[in-house]
Amino acid sequence: MSSQEFFYRYSCAMNIPLRNQPRVVIVGGGFGGLELAKALRDAPVQVVLIDKNNYHTFQPLLYQVATAGLEADSIAYPIRKIFKRQRNFHFRWGEVKEIDPAQNVLRASIGELTYDYLVIATGATTNYFGMEAIARHAMPMKTVTEALNLRSLILQNFEQALLTENVREQEALMTFAVVGGGPTGVELAGALCELKKHVLPNDYPELDFRKMRVLLIESGGEILQSMSEVNQVRAKKYLEELGCEVWLHSKVADYDGDAVQFQNGKMLYTKNLIWAAGIRGLYIAGLRPEAVDKRGRYLVNAYCQITGYERLYAIGDVACMITDKYPNGHPQVAPVAIQMAHTVAENIVRELKGLPPKMFVYRDRGSMATVGRNRAVVEAFQIRFGGFAGWFVWMALHLMLLVGFRNKVIVFINWLWNYMNYDRNIRLIIRPYFRNTR
Amino acid sequence: MSSQEFFYRYSCAMNIPLRNQPRVVIVGGGFGGLELAKALRDAPVQVVLIDKNNYHTFQPLLYQVATAGLEADSIAYPIRKIFKRQRNFHFRWGEVKEIDPAQNVLRASIGELTYDYLVIATGATTNYFGMEAIARHAMPMKTVTEALNLRSLILQNFEQALLTENVREQEALMTFAVVGGGPTGVELAGALCELKKHVLPNDYPELDFRKMRVLLIESGGEILQSMSEVNQVRAKKYLEELGCEVWLHSKVADYDGDAVQFQNGKMLYTKNLIWAAGIRGLYIAGLRPEAVDKRGRYLVNAYCQITGYERLYAIGDVACMITDKYPNGHPQVAPVAIQMAHTVAENIVRELKGLPPKMFVYRDRGSMATVGRNRAVVEAFQIRFGGFAGWFVWMALHLMLLVGFRNKVIVFINWLWNYMNYDRNIRLIIRPYFRNTR
Numbered sequence: 001m002s003s004q005e006f007f008y009r010y011s012c013a014m015n016i017p018l019r020n021q022p023r024v025v026i027v028g029g030g031f032g033g034l035e036l037a038k039a040l041r042d043a044p045v046q047v048v049l050i051d052k053n054n055y056h057t058f059q060p061l062l063y064q065v066a067t068a069g070l071e072a073d074s075i076a077y078p079i080r081k082i083f084k085r086q087r088n089f090h091f092r093w094g095e096v097k098e099i100d101p102a103q104n105v106l107r108a109s110i111g112e113l114t115y116d117y118l119v120i121a122t123g124a125t126t127n128y129f130g131m132e133a134i135a136r137h138a139m140p141m142k143t144v145t146e147a148l149n150l151r152s153l154i155l156q157n158f159e160q161a162l163l164t165e166n167v168r169e170q171e172a173l174m175t176f177a178v179v180g181g182g183p184t185g186v187e188l189a190g191a192l193c194e195l196k197k198h199v200l201p202n203d204y205p206e207l208d209f210r211k212m213r214v215l216l217i218e219s220g221g222e223i224l225q226s227m228s229e230v231n232q233v234r235a236k237k238y239l240e241e242l243g244c245e246v247w248l249h250s251k252v253a254d255y256d257g258d259a260v261q262f263q264n265g266k267m268l269y270t271k272n273l274i275w276a277a278g279i280r281g282l283y284i285a286g287l288r289p290e291a292v293d294k295r296g297r298y299l300v301n302a303y304c305q306i307t308g309y310e311r312l313y314a315i316g317d318v319a320c321m322i323t324d325k326y327p328n329g330h331p332q333v334a335p336v337a338i339q340m341a342h343t344v345a346e347n348i349v350r351e352l353k354g355l356p357p358k359m360f361v362y363r364d365r366g367s368m369a370t371v372g373r374n375r376a377v378v379e380a381f382q383i384r385f386g387g388f389a390g391w392f393v394w395m396a397l398h399l400m401l402l403v404g405f406r407n408k409v410i411v412f413i414n415w416l417w418n419y420m421n422y423d424r425n426i427r428l429i430i431r432p433y434f435r436n437t438r
Numbered sequence: 439m440s441s442q443e444f445f446y447r448y449s450c451a452m453n454i455p456l457r458n459q460p461r462v463v464i465v466g467g468g469f470g471g472l473e474l475a476k477a478l479r480d481a482p483v484q485v486v487l488i489d490k491n492n493y494h495t496f497q498p499l500l501y502q503v504a505t506a507g508l509e510a511d512s513i514a515y516p517i518r519k520i521f522k523r524q525r526n527f528h529f530r531w532g533e534v535k536e537i538d539p540a541q542n543v544l545r546a547s548i549g550e551l552t553y554d555y556l557v558i559a560t561g562a563t564t565n566y567f568g569m570e571a572i573a574r575h576a577m578p579m580k581t582v583t584e585a586l587n588l589r590s591l592i593l594q595n596f597e598q599a600l601l602t603e604n605v606r607e608q609e610a611l612m613t614f615a616v617v618g619g620g621p622t623g624v625e626l627a628g629a630l631c632e633l634k635k636h637v638l639p640n641d642y643p644e645l646d647f648r649k650m651r652v653l654l655i656e657s658g659g660e661i662l663q664s665m666s667e668v669n670q671v672r673a674k675k676y677l678e679e680l681g682c683e684v685w686l687h688s689k690v691a692d693y694d695g696d697a698v699q700f701q702n703g704k705m706l707y708t709k710n711l712i713w714a715a716g717i718r719g720l721y722i723a724g725l726r727p728e729a730v731d732k733r734g735r736y737l738v739n740a741y742c743q744i745t746g747y748e749r750l751y752a753i754g755d756v757a758c759m760i761t762d763k764y765p766n767g768h769p770q771v772a773p774v775a776i777q778m779a780h781t782v783a784e785n786i787v788r789e790l791k792g793l794p795p796k797m798f799v800y801r802d803r804g805s806m807a808t809v810g811r812n813r814a815v816v817e818a819f820q821i822r823f824g825g826f827a828g829w830f831v832w833m834a835l836h837l838m839l840l841v842g843f844r845n846k847v848i849v850f851i852n853w854l855w856n857y858m859n860y861d862r863n864i865r866l867i868i869r870p871y872f873r874n875t876r
Contacts, residue, residue, distance in 0.1 A: 015601055017644070054593060055866045071848075073509035078865040080641040090644075093597040093867070110601055144868055155492060159531040163453055163548055203518040206455070206528075406855050406863050410509075410848060417844050425844050427516040428493045429531070430582055431869070 013111045014092050019046045021088075022116035024348060025106065027096050027284065029056050029079045032316035032337030033121035034403075037089060038082075039345035044352060045117075047088050050108060052095040054079060057144055058402055060334070061411070063184060066141055066150040067191040068199075068424040074410040076144055077403040096122075099286035101309055106284075117311045117348055120284060120298065121341070124317035124332055127278035127295070137257040137435065138179070138275040141188070150274065151426070152433040154195075157271055158204055159429075168269060174212040175270040177260060179252055180277035181218030181225070183369040186235055188274060189216040190372040193242035198422035214244045215268070219251040219277070224377070226331060226367060227384075231377040234386045238371040252277070257435065279332060281318040293320050297329060302359040304344050315340035321360065330362055334401075339363065370394045373419070451549045452530050457484045459526075460554035462786060463544065465534050465722065467494050467517045470754035470775030471559035472841075477783035479524050482790060483555075488546060490533040492517060495582055496840055498772070499849070501622060504579055504588040505629040506637075506862040512848040514582055515841040534560075537724035539747055544722075555749045555786055558722060558736060559779070562755035562770055565716035565733070575695040575873065576617070576713040579626070588712065589864070590871040592633075595709055596642055597867075606707060612650040613708040615698060617690055618715035619654060619661030621807040624673055626714060627654040628810040631680035636860035652682045653706070657689040657715070662807060662815065664769060665822075669815040672824045676809040690715070695873065717770060719756040731758050735767060740797040742782050753778035759798065768800055772839075777801065808832045811857070 016023075022045050026033045029051035040047050055076040064070040083089040094110035105114050126140035139150050154176070161173040178189045192214045201209045216223065216239060222232045223239075223246065236246050252273075254261040260268040281296035291298055291307050297320035299307040304319060306312045316337030320329035330336045340360055347357040366380030368390065376390035395415065402408050418424055454461075460483050464471045467489035478485050496513040503510050521527040532548035543552045564578035577588050592614070599611040616627045630652045639647045654661065654677060660670045661677075661684065674684050690711075692699040698706040719734035729736055729745050736752035737745045738759050744750045754775025758767035768774045778798055785795040804818030806828065814828035833853065840846050856862055 015603070015644070053867065054597065055868075071509045071511035072868060073511070073864045073866060076866050076868065078641070078863070081863070081865065084640045084643075092600070093594075148868075156531075159492065162530070165453070202522045203516070205522075206453070404863070406852075409851055409855075413847055413851065414844075417847075425516070425519070425842070426511045427519065428511060428514050429491065430493075430510060430514065430586075 024117040025115035028121035031334040035341035062147040063188040065147040068426040119313040122282040124279035127280035138273040149433040172269040176272045177215045179217045181223030185276040462555040463553040466559035469772040473779035500585040501626040503585040506864045557751040560720040562717035565718035576711040587871040610707040614710045615653045617655045619656030623714040
């Protein structure tokens with residue numbers, strides 16, 4: 001196809017300059033979106049990335065922001081800065097509301113924009129599975145703002161625990177229930193245990209820290225379901241040694257902000273229910289309903305094209321590609337998003353050259369989760385290990401993956417500091433969090 | 439006085455433990471409040487510090503948070519952590535609403551508390567001199583939250599400038615007017631000029647940065663009025679070399695969010711009016727009206743006792759002590775607060791020992807202001823200097839004064855990074871700021 005074909009459809013919307021090149025619009029600056037924009041650096045296309053934040057969030061470390069170990073600003077990175085030398089790149093800060101595939105246009109809070117190729121890389125949000133009371137009262141942890149809210153709530157509840165003379169209320173304020181035994185839940189529960197062991201007792205010498213409980217709540221029969229049994233058992237042991245209560249086969253039925261009701265009839269008083277039990281795709285309105293599965297993901301073919309569309313792609317957490325090996329779609333993790341981004345970038349370039357597209361094949365390089373100080377479980381290249389070696393690998397890999405040298409240095413210094421001093425420094429309630437005002 | 443006298447009045451409010459010692463309550467964890475609590479470390483008293491934030495703010499660097507040079511978390515420090523080894527110290531997170539001097543009790547958002555000595559160290563807030571429109575539309579910069587709001591607004595307005603096709607609106611979005619030629623205004627204007635010169639053009643290659651204007655607006659005839667003429671002229675020259683327009687004799691009369699009206703009839707279109715033109719004391723309700731001056735400060739005697747009260751003290755920005763040398767009260771700067779804290783601490787101990795109190799004498803160690811990269815003006819011990827030497831002294835002193843080793847390291851690394859790379863990394867809109875929702 002000649003590039004002339006594309007020209008006439010352009011509008012001046014969003015003040016994106018007119019170019020005599022096809023326009024690739026990417027929605028979302030997560031792992032997938034960024035990688036795709038970078039991969040198109042030398043392609044004969046104009047790249048426009050739209051995100052509702054002006055920064056990329058390094059989600060794997062959000063739990064450390066929530067537990068006062070890292071400043072938010074060290075795991076967020078300004079998107080414009082990443083691309084400041086990429087000539088064919090444009091960023092716009094806005095929220096995409098709707099896609100009109102018939103007209104090749106998307107509608108956002110900041111105006112409309114036509115596209116030649118549209119790649120949806122919006123990722124996922126917390127899934128409450130329709131339980132409204134939980135959505136209202138539990139704390140999610142998928143964005144920087146949510147992690148900061150959680151940090152504020154944890155500290156506020158300790159301040160409150162100091163003041164109350166009601167023992168049950170005090171215990172509820174000091175009880176932290178993390179729902180969801182995936183890596184996020186495991187890492188967060190571990191970090192909360194460390195706060196209990198090393199940090200908070202110094203801040204609140206007037207409180208009896210035997211009253212502080214950390215629970216990891218999982219509806220299934222094991223934690224870290226995607227891992228091998230040896231690591232599942234290991235992670236559970238690590239957590240229990242840290243003082244975490246691991247409740248398996250415990251499905252949450254309801255929560256009113258004070259008490260958790262379980263389906264098995266149990267009850268737990270807590271003012272802190274952290275919901276890491278599931279995610280759903282952040283799909284955008286406008287496409288055929290059949291293109292979206294029940295977990296909010298776009299059904300895509302082996303080229304990441306959304307079912308029934310040609311120049312509409314979805315990658316990462318918001319895509320569901322069903323294969324023999326992954327009958328429920330690929331795992332919703334960063335490496336899938338990054339690898340899908342490469343596939344899409346290559347296929348766009350191939351199409352412009354008149355070549356047939358290549359199929360996506362996921363190369364699983366393993367997974368890992370850290371459990372507090374000195375401990376982690378790692379599975380990579382058929383090897384499974386844990387303990388200090390796992391923890392060291394976990395740290396090194398996360399430092400490597402962080403965007404930006406300054407952020408790497410700041411995170412490294414914080415980790416070194418926290419490790420040597422058994423400390424978490426960022427115990428700041430900068431914007432207090434109150435449930436009613438959400 | 440025997441310590442038995444104090445005992446009967448205690449209540450269990452705020453769960454402060456009962457001690458057979460006089461209770462000193464300090465309101466405010468700024469420079470003065472912290473210093474006082476520390477100075478009472480070994481005194482035979484119970485110390486209770488109440489603050490509406492759970493952290494101390496290093497206000498001299500707020501302008502660097504607002505201009506994306508430093509993360510907020512590196513200039514804020516958790517108060518509990520500072521005092522974790524001080525046995526006679528208790529912190530409570532709450533806002534004091536009222537003092538009842540007849541009953542020696544203060545009323546806060548978290549309950550009531552009796553005191554034997556009460557020291558008000560609440561500091562100051564922005565003074566709009568009764569101009570409501572300005573209070574509604576201008577941006578203050580006295581707290582961490584306000585600095586973060588300003589950071590968001592600056593970045594949001596550049597994103598907006600990209601989208602508009604209205605030239606006048608675009609210019610208004612890219613015009614930054616800082617009102618007030620004191621050190622805060624000068625330093626902020628300098629930092630904005632650096633953003634214009636080195637940072638923002640990389641982020642927004644599509645914008646014409648000749649349209650970006652930074653103005654420092656001063657109602658009087660010179661900037662840095664507390665300094666010598668040679669440094670006033672020097673600072674003005676530095677600012678103008680950086681591209682800042684310094685408007686003297688320009689008194690702001692009104693602002694509607696779009697246009698500034700001046701008393702001399704001039705007008706300026708800007709969406710960014712930053713108000714650093716004055717402060718007023720954050721006095722608390724409940725005392726005799728005669729004890730408060732028209733700038734919201736408590737009138738205090740030479741011992742920092744509030745006029746007409748004996749065990750009620752005020753220190754720092756919220757105190758006005760009139761002396762021959764300072765007929766309008768002492769300068770509202772950190773060293774005055776710190777030195778007053780020492781006087782009060784000493785006098786409380788002396789009173790408990792039956793000794794007469796000592797008078798406060800301010801030892802002025804000088805003042806300084808930095809103007810962008812490599813430049814500052816310094817006056818200390820009869821010496822006046824500027825340029826690179828001044829800038830170096832400014833940096834070293836601020837690093838020394840920052841609370842906490844971790845914060846010193848993080849700030850130092852950021853400065854080194856920013857200096858070497860002509861960069862400001864924290865260009866994040868983490869919580870967007872919208873005027874209407876304030």
